[in-house]
Every structure is written in C-alpha cells, then in structure tokens.
Amino acid sequence: EPEVTQTPxxxxxxxxxxxxxxxxxxxxxxxxxxxxxxxxxxVEFLVSFYNNEISEKSEIFDDQFSVERPDGSNFTLKIRSxxxxxxxxxxxxxxxxxxxxxxxxxxxxxxxxxxT
Amino acid sequence: xxxxxxxxxxxxYEGQEVNITCSHNNIATNDYITxxxxxxxxxxxxIIQGYKTKVTNExxxxxxxxxxxxxxxxxxxxxxxDTAVYYCLVGDMWGTNAGKSTFGDGTTLTVKP
Numbered sequence: 576e577p578e579v580t581q582t583p584x585x586x587x588x589x590x591x592x593x594x595x596x597x598x599x600x601x602x603x604x605x606x607x608x609x610x611x612x613x614x615x616x617x618v619e620f621l622v623s624f625y626n627n628e629i630s631e632k633s634e635i636f637d638d639q640f641s642v643e644r645p646d647g648s649n650f651t652l653k654i655r656s657x658x659x660x661x662x663x664x665x666x667x668x669x670x671x672x673x674x675x676x677x678x679x680x681x682x683x684x685x686x687x688x689x690x691t
Numbered sequence: 692x693x694x695x696x697x698x699x700x701x702x703x704y705e706g707q708e709v710n711i712t713c714s715h716n717n718i719a720t721n722d723y724i725t726x727x728x729x730x731x732x733x734x735x736x737x738i739i740q741g742y743k744t745k746v747t748n749e750x751x752x753x754x755x756x757x758x759x760x761x762x763x764x765x766x767x768x769x770x771x772x773d774t775a776v777y778y779c780l781v782g783d784m785w786g787t788n789a790g791k792s793t794f795g796d797g798t799t800l801t802v803k804p
Contacts, residue, residue: 579734610794617778617794617795617796618778619794620793620794664732666735668734679725679737679740680735680737682734682735682736684734685734
C-alpha cells in the first residue's frame with residue numbers, strides 16, 4: 576500500500592535556527608498538507624498546497640513558515656527561525672484529485688521537532 | 692467550519708460494539724463528515740466518511756440522521772488494538788475550506804481486556 580513518508584523522524588534544533596522538514600507524498604496525489612500537533616494537544620492545520628501554490632493557511636502559518644515542492648516528489652516545510660513553541664509533531668498529508676473520497680487524507684508518520 | 696463536539700473519553704471491553712457520537716449542529720449543506728483514528732506518535736488514519744444515512748466499510752459504520760446535526764461512528768467487536776483517539780471532522784470537500792481539516796479534541800477510546 577502506498578504511503579506518505581517523512582524525514583527526519585526526529586529533529587533537534589536550537590532556537591533561532593532554520594529547519595526544513597521533508598515529506599514525500601503518495602505519487603499520484605495532487606493536494607498536500609502540513610499539520611502540527613503539540614504534545615498532548617489536538618492536530619492543527621497549517622497549510623494546504625495545490626498546483627504549486629498555497630491553497631489555504633491557518634493563523635499559525637505566519638511569515639516564519641514556508642512550503643515548497645522543489646521537485647516532482649518532495650514537499651517541504653521550512654521554519655526560518657525556530658521558537659521554543661514550535662516544538663511539536665509535524666505531519667504531512669496528501670489526497671488524490673477531487674473525487675468522491677478527496678477528504679481521505681493520507682498522513683505520514685510525522686517528524687518530531689524539538690527546539691531547545 | 693462547523694464546530695464538532697465529542698465525548699473526551701470512552702471505555703469499552705474487548706468484543707463489544709462501541710458507538711462514538713459527534714455533534715455538529717452548524718453543519719452546512721455541502722459538508723461531509725469524516726472520522727479519523729490516531730495512535731500515539733502516529734499520524735491520523737482515515738476510517739470512514741459520509742454525507743447522510745449510513746455508510747459501512749470493512750472497519751466501521753457511520754450513522755447520520757436526517758438532520759445531519761450529529762453522527763455516530765460504530766466500531767464492531769473492538770479489540771485492544773482499537774485503543775486510540777478518534778476524531779470527527781466536518782467540512783466542505785469542494786469549497787474554499789476543502790482540505791482545511793479542523794481536528795477537534797477527539798475521543799480517547801480505551802479498550803480493556
């Protein structure tokens with residue numbers, strides 16, 4: 576069964592550093608998403624991406640965040656200057672084209688980001 | 692986006708049927724109802740989706756009354772491995788909020804032996 580993959584599984588960084596989280600969505604999917612989950616809290620939407628541009632973003636997704644699809648397979652989330660409160664699990668997800676099951680998002684295993 | 696309300700936690704025993712109800716009083720005409728399951732330190736996993744009446748797949752059933760202001764996820768004969776957090780999401784698959792899934796607090800289901 577195809578799956579979304581994410582690297583690294585755990586990233587430790589110092590406050591103020593830039594981090595790039597990487598995701599490889601399922602190959603025939605067209606819509607891509609990033610979510611985050613602070614330990615013990617709910618899953619929060621960050622951004623959705625379609626046709627090489629951001630479709631929607633939440634209030635969390637401020638100027639410190641950016642996304643990119645640098646090639647045909649990777650989808651990245653960059654945090655320019657990390658803060659302690661950015662420590663969380665970051666999930667990438669993807670869906671197929673807008674068909675009857677387009678809300679079936681496939682999530683990756685997540686990257687645990689720890690900012691010290 | 693429609694706000695959803697679910698019980699914070701539920702306990703069950705192996706082999707029992709579990710029903711988790713989600714309230715979404717402000718559901719819009721174009722909104723679909725989707726349920727996800729999440730195990731600790733893993734990403735959410737799609738369980739089932741529906742618009743009205745009843746939907747059944749190999750793992751669960753989803754019951755949606757005519758007014759669509761609530762929905763019930765039914766898990767038949769749960770096992771210990773069904774212990775997880777279950778999220779109900781309501782949203783428009785086609786509109787401007789499509790894909791902007793808003794996860795609520797979820798229901799923590801604990802299955803006991």
